[in-house]
Amino acid sequence: xxxxxxxxxxxxxxxxxxxxxxxxxxxxxxxxxxxxxxxxxxxxxxxxxxxxxxxxxxxxxxxxxxxxxxxxxxxxxxxxxxxxxxxxxxxxxxxxxxxxxxxxxxxxxxxxxxxxxxxxxxxxxxxxxxxxxxxxxxxxxxxxxxxxxxxxxxxxxxxxxxxxxxxxxxxxxxxxxxxxxxxxxxxxxxxxxxxxxxxxxxxxxxxxxxxxxxxxxxxxxxxxxxxxxxxxxxxxxxxxxxxxxxxxxxxxxxxxxxxxxxxxxxxxxxxxxxxxxxxxxxxxxxxxxxxxxxxxxxxxxxxxxxxxxxxxxxxx
Amino acid sequence: xxxxxxxxxxxxxxxxxxxxxxxxxxxxxxxxxxxxxxxxxxxxxxxxxxxxxxxxxxxxxxxxxxxxxxxxxxxxxxxxxxxxxxxxxxxxxxxxxxxxxxxxxxxxxxxxxxxxxxxxxxxxxxxxxxxxxxxxxxxxxxxxxxxxxxxxxxxxxxxxxxxxxxxxxxxxxxxxxxxxxxxxxxxxxxxxxxxxxxxxxxxxxxxxxxxxxxxxxxxxxxxxxxxxxxxxxxxxxxxxxxxxxxxxxxxxxxxxxxxxxxxxxxxxxxxxxxxxxxxxxxxxxxxxxxxxxxxxxxxxxxxxxxxxxxxxxxxxxxxxxxxxxxxxxxxxxxxxxxx
Numbered sequence: 001x002x003x004x005x006x007x008x009x010x011x012x013x014x015x016x017x018x019x020x021x022x023x024x025x026x027x028x029x030x031x032x033x034x035x036x037x038x039x040x041x042x043x044x045x046x047x048x049x050x051x052x053x054x055x056x057x058x059x060x061x062x063x064x065x066x067x068x069x070x071x072x073x074x075x076x077x078x079x080x081x082x083x084x085x086x087x088x089x090x091x092x093x094x095x096x097x098x099x100x101x102x103x104x105x106x107x108x109x110x111x112x113x114x115x116x117x118x119x120x121x122x123x124x125x126x127x128x129x130x131x132x133x134x135x136x137x138x139x140x141x142x143x144x145x146x147x148x149x150x151x152x153x154x155x156x157x158x159x160x161x162x163x164x165x166x167x168x169x170x171x172x173x174x175x176x177x178x179x180x181x182x183x184x185x186x187x188x189x190x191x192x193x194x195x196x197x198x199x200x201x202x203x204x205x206x207x208x209x210x211x212x213x214x215x216x217x218x219x220x221x222x223x224x225x226x227x228x229x230x231x232x233x234x235x236x237x238x239x240x241x242x243x244x245x246x247x248x249x250x251x252x253x254x255x256x257x258x259x260x261x262x263x264x265x266x267x268x269x270x271x272x273x274x275x276x277x278x279x280x281x282x283x284x285x286x287x288x289x290x291x292x293x294x295x296x297x298x299x300x301x302x303x304x305x306x307x308x309x310x311x312x313x314x315x316x
Numbered sequence: 317x318x319x320x321x322x323x324x325x326x327x328x329x330x331x332x333x334x335x336x337x338x339x340x341x342x343x344x345x346x347x348x349x350x351x352x353x354x355x356x357x358x359x360x361x362x363x364x365x366x367x368x369x370x371x372x373x374x375x376x377x378x379x380x381x382x383x384x385x386x387x388x389x390x391x392x393x394x395x396x397x398x399x400x401x402x403x404x405x406x407x408x409x410x411x412x413x414x415x416x417x418x419x420x421x422x423x424x425x426x427x428x429x430x431x432x433x434x435x436x437x438x439x440x441x442x443x444x445x446x447x448x449x450x451x452x453x454x455x456x457x458x459x460x461x462x463x464x465x466x467x468x469x470x471x472x473x474x475x476x477x478x479x480x481x482x483x484x485x486x487x488x489x490x491x492x493x494x495x496x497x498x499x500x501x502x503x504x505x506x507x508x509x510x511x512x513x514x515x516x517x518x519x520x521x522x523x524x525x526x527x528x529x530x531x532x533x534x535x536x537x538x539x540x541x542x543x544x545x546x547x548x549x550x551x552x553x554x555x556x557x558x559x560x561x562x563x564x565x566x567x568x569x570x571x572x573x574x575x576x577x578x579x580x581x582x583x584x585x586x587x588x589x590x591x592x593x594x595x596x597x598x599x600x601x602x603x604x605x606x607x608x609x610x611x612x613x614x615x616x617x618x619x620x621x622x623x624x625x626x627x628x629x630x631x632x633x634x635x636x637x638x639x640x641x642x643x644x645x646x647x648x649x650x651x652x653x654x655x
């Protein structure tokens with residue numbers, strides 16, 4: 001008997017051509033359209049850690065909010081979101097958020113300052129005995145039982161991280177979106193937090209790690225999606241981030257890799273385009289060393305290349 | 317005793333000592349300043365005392381009256397005399413009422429308390445409710461209506477609103493009496509509780525309607541801020557319903573500032589009650605204060621001023637205490653810093 005093809009597990013989340021825009025009134029009645037996310041495509045499978053890496057303003061947090069359906073009401077969303085092979089409609093988002101898709105937020109500001117921490121963790125539980133589950137999870141994350149009775153302002157940075165991860169843990173969600181979970185933290189705490197996220201993936205959950213810290217991402221991620229001006233320019237396996245970046249496909253990923261201190265500290269001139277004046281062609285074209293007239297005319301589509309995905313006419 | 321308990325008790329003692337010192341200095345300053353102002357008042361206390369009989373009172377009688385009230389003594393002597401009366405406990409004798417000031421104030425304040433208490437509770441409850449509705453429905457027509465209503469009220473003078481209510485409800489519709497605290501021409505034994513309530517309605521409504529605006533606008537803004545906060549965003553991400561968010565996160569974080577504000581607004585309530593009582597001829601402390609001022613009744617005026625100062629001080633003190641000892645961040649914040 002021939003074994004069935006060793007296919008990868010089906011994606012739990014499939015984001016295709018996601019665009020998010022906001023209408024804004026500038027002076028008088030002049031309308032401006034801000035496009036923080038343009039044609040973003042990304043998939044994530046159970047048991048894997050996918051890092052979404054980009055500089056600030058690349059639309060990382062909005063991606064998380066779009067998946068959860070908690071964008072501000074004036075946001076316009078196009079594209080398809082599929083969760084476990086079903087369309088992720090606004091109604092499904094309401095049903096799934098918190099129970100099957102959980103967010104690990106950035107900072108202590110995401111906890112109600114006047115509510116005890118334990119109650120806030122328990123409110124994320126959607127089935128079973130919340131009190132028992134909270135005690136077990138606190139024990140697992142080495143949080144003393146009395147921490148449950150504390151208010152957020154009484155927590156240290158490391159305790160806050162563990163409490164925030166606890167909320168995702170207690171929900172039993174199969175997709176966990178960690179939005180910049182290690183901002184400005186001590187390296188031991190960063191390592192510990194990332195370790196917790198890796199453990200969650202080890203239990204068969206899918207973990208989307210949204211971060212600007214490419215080095216942190218490399219330590220636990222399986223694949224890395226590189227965001228530029230709200231679009232995915234490349235999705236590569238962690239193994240491609242090596243040497244001088246020759247295995248990477250997109251010029252921006254290469255530039256990002258080479259900008260790291262240990263890889264030469266090379267600076268690419270220019271900045272991300274302004275959100276209301278996106279270039280008509282490739283979004284990276286204004287800064288790209290490989291730019292040709294083709295690049296200004298049309299936006300490149302994503303295409304598979306060497307086991308990854310790239311959005312560039314010239315990548316080979 | 318655990319060290320943190322000792323720290324906490326020390327903090328409370330420091331708080332009490334500091335507040336007592338503030339109250340003492342405030343009262344001394346208020347006494348001296350009011351006395352100085354009254355002694356430079358253009359009103360001749362003897363004329364004011366005699367009133368309409370001014371033509372029938374001869375110079376000898378005037379001198380006798382002035383001597384009886386001690387009006388010829390130098391100001392400092394009068395201040396000392398008055399201070400002695402305060403320490404004695406009767407706060408001097410009111411020239412208008414011919415009673416110890418302390419009795420006049422306690423009787424008048426009881427009437428005012430009914431008025432201010434009703435207005436305080438009503439404006440607090442309705443203001444908070446309106447603020448919550450407006451904040452939760454931010455940007456909708458209901459929010460705009462409430463905001464418009466509050467901004468209009470916030471710019472309305474108390475006495476004008478009082479007159480308006482009088483014209484509409486007392487004169488045109490005849491639903492409420494035109495003034496006073498009890499019906500005219502009825503023996504005090506025969507005045508019923510219902511009579512008192514009927515006379516209380518319009519002045520209390522005047523004060524409450526105005527008090528609503530402040531609380532409502534503040535509550536609305538605070539709720540808008542809370543609903544835009546990161547922790548409400550996270551609550552949504554955790555799948556909490558909009559109602560649960562409003563209840564658990566909204567009310568919890570809005571209630572404390574609203575209650576604090578309501579206590580701190582006792583000064584406005586006291587000031588408003590003076591105007592409202594004047595318009596409705598309601599026999600409260602505010603009206604007595606106005607009479608004392610107009611007729612040069614120095615002991616009563618000073619008594620009322622001191623009483624008002626203490627009243628407002630207590631309101632602010634309660635606001636301070638609630639803020640300091642109910643909010644866990646302030647209750648325990650200092651302790652953790654010191655440990």
